[in-house]
Amino acid sequence: MIDVKLLRADAEAVKAAIARRGEDVSPLDRVVEMDVGQRQAAEERDALRNEQKGLSRQVGDLHKQGRADEAGELQAQSRELGDRADALDAEVEDLVSQVREILLRIPNVPSPDCPDGLTPEENPVVRQVGDLDGFADHQRVPHWEVGEELGILDVATGTKLSGAMFVMYSGLGATLCRALCQYGLDRNADAYREMRPPTLVRTETMVSTGHLPKFEDDAYHLERDDLWAIPTAEVPLTSLARDEVLDEADLPLKLMAHTSCFRREAGSAGRDTRGLLRVHEFDKVELLAYATEAQSHEVHMDILHRAEAAIADLGLTYRIIDLVAGDLGASSARTFDIEVYAPGADQWLEVSSVSWFSDYQARRANARYRPTGERGTQIVNTLNGSGLAVPRVWAGVVETYRQEDGSVRVPEVLLPYMRGVEVIEAGA
C-alpha cells in the first residue's frame, strides 16, 4: 500500500510515477479529496470529544462531593456532545475505509531507476551469458520428450492424478528435483536463515504481500477452513513480521525457505502447457529479506547475484532483464528477472523474479523496525527473489545436459546431491 502522506505531499508526482505503469491513476484524485474531508471531520470530532471529556470530569467531581443532584444539566450536555462526535466519527470511519479500499488496489510506485516502457518486449536485457547458437542437435530436444525417453518425468500420470498442468517426477527425475532444492538452500546458508513455513495460510497473510484482494483468482482457496495455498514462500515469510517491531540491529534480516508453491494460473489457460513450462504445483527455494530503506539496494543486488550465481554455476545459458514500469508486479518498485534458455523447447524461461517492494508490502503488513537509539518506528522494506525454482531449472538442465546417446549428464555442482549418479540413463 502506498503512503497517503506521499499523496498529500505531492499527489501529481505520485500519479505521474504510477502512470508509468500504464495504470489508471484517476482513483487517486478521489483519495486526495476524501483524505481532506476525513481530516476536517476528524479535527472537528476531536474538538467535541475534548469538550465532552471536560464536562464528564466535572460530573465526576460533583458526584464525589455528594452533589450528584446538580449534575443533571452537565450530563445532558455531555451526552449531546458525545452524540455529535459519534456522528462525525462514523463519517471519518467511512472515508478512511473507502480510502483504504482504493489504496489496496493501487500498485506500488516504481523506482526512478526502473526503466520506462509498458510491454515485456521493451524490457532491457542487462546481460546475457551463453550463446543461443552454441547448441548441438542432441540438445535440441524438449524436456518433456527427454523426460519420457528416460522415464524421469511422467506428465500423463500427473494429469491422471490431479489434472492438466500437474506433473509427476519419477526415479532420478525426482532425485534431481531434490538435488536442485538442496543445492539452492546450501549455497545460501552462509547468509540466509533456513525456514520451513506452513504452505496453507490465512487471508490476512495473503493480503500483506499484495496477493489479495486483487489476485484472488490466481490462488487456491480451501473453502471449508478458509485457508489459502501459498503461491510462493514470500507470502508466509513476509507475514512473519506482520504487526511486529523489529530491531534495526537485526536488519537486514535474511531468510530462505524451500516450499511447494501453488498457482491456479487462471489467466493463462492453454499457454505454455507443455511439460514443465507452467505447472500448478512446484517446488522453489525463496530468498527474502527485511531491510531499512538505506540497505535495500545492496540487499536487492545480493539476492540478484545469488540467484544469478546459482544458475551460472549450473552451467545454463541465461539472461537478466530489467523490468519496465509497465511489466512490474503490482507490489514491486523494481524487479530483475532471470531467464534460462531451454535449447530443446527453444524458449526463455523465467526462473527468478528478484524484487524490491520498498515499504509497500510492509505497510500492508504493518511490519516496522525501531531505529537504534531513536524513539518511534519506521516501516521496513521487503525484498525477495527465487533462489531456485525447480521445474524450469530442471527443464533447462535436462535439455542443456542431454548427450548424443540421449542420456543426461548431471551438472557438477549437483553431484553431491545425486547419490553418486553422474549420468541419467534410460530406465533410471
Added chain:
RNA sequence: GGAGGGAUGGCAGAGCGGACGAUUGCGACGGCCUUGAAAGCCGUUGAGCCCACGGGCUCCGGGGGUUCGAAUCCCCCUCCCUCCGCCA
C-alpha cells in the same frame, strides 16, 4: 470432537467504573563510576493520527451495547493456551 483458561506497551506481567495511556520487571537509551568493559547507582523510554508547535484525539484482541464517564460491566466474533479424546 469434549471441557476449561486466556488476549494489556519491544518482551514479561499487574490493574477489574472516574486521579489509568496504564504499577512493576526485563530490554533499550542517556549519565555517574572505570584505563576500558562488566556490575552497581541515577534518570529517560508505548504506538498511531491531526496540528495555528501551545496542544488535541485515538488505541488495553476485533465489533456492538450500558454509562455523564469503560482496560475495567454486558453481548457477539476471532485468535491463543491447557487437559481429555482421536491421529502421522
